[in-house]
Amino acid sequence: MFTINPTDPAPIWRQIEEGIRRLIALGALTPGAAVPSVRDLARDLRVNPNTVARAYQRLTEGGVLIVKRGEGTYVADQPAQPRKAERNEALREAAMRYASSAIAIGAEIDAAVEELESAYDRVVRNHRRRA
Amino acid sequence: MFTINPTDPAPIWRQIEEGIRRLIALGALTPGAAVPSVRDLARDLRVNPNTVARAYQRLTEGGVLIVKRGEGTYVADQPAQPRKAERNEALREAAMRYASSAIAIGAEIDAAVEELESAYDRVVRNHRRRA
């Protein structure tokens, strides 16, 4: 599905949460589709089941996933998207972090944009390849 | 000088380290310039002196700062820059994190680029204003 980066300062449960959201945004996970069981995904990612459960729980609270207890977890019929204002703010903060890092490294904006486009391509290609 | 984001999952000492590197890259801190004392910067950022000391120590080990014990800390005459290969890798990873987040949010690449350019502008302006 996706990978976990242990060196990333972001908590693993957040990486999983974002990974699921990304797959839905990319269309790799469609409404009603079954999501891997907590134990399966934990084994795949080599992570503790509790960590996966925490991510799933947050996604369920957020209206992205639907849990059928004893049966499994599924993508909601209409996966909830953050409000426009929240999306803009989240994007702005993410851009700010990237810009700060890039400038600290000594990268010009052109290089930063180019690398960003490459990254976008890579994520989309990676998705299509595994799909 | 710069600000600390307590909600950022990145450790504070790393934010400080990056902040100093950013100021040098922007020209706000020139070679030979004095850097705030550990206690002063700690008071400004409302952070424990140990945390600032840790960042300074890493920057000193990296050849970015020079410490004159009992006197103060200064920007090295020729601040060390990471190797080209390392810079590219760091930029690629940062771009990947940004792209992953942006896609998960549901942002198109155009919006991501636009927000990135805004962030770059903001960082540079903010520097010139305080300088």
Added chain:
DNA sequence: CTTACTGTATTAGGTGCCTAGTACACAGTG
């Protein structure tokens, strides 16, 4: 019913980060 799979909850332990406090060695100044 038994079995095997779901999600969920609880407890315990280890690690990294941050804070707080204290102490030491060095340099400059009155």
Added chain:
DNA sequence: CACTGTGTACTAGGCACCTAATACAGTAAG
């Protein structure tokens, strides 16, 4: 000399995160 301001080092405590192990509740299939 004493005093102040440097960087540095150490200990102790609290917190978030991750892991590990175990147990419980619900669903489906044999």
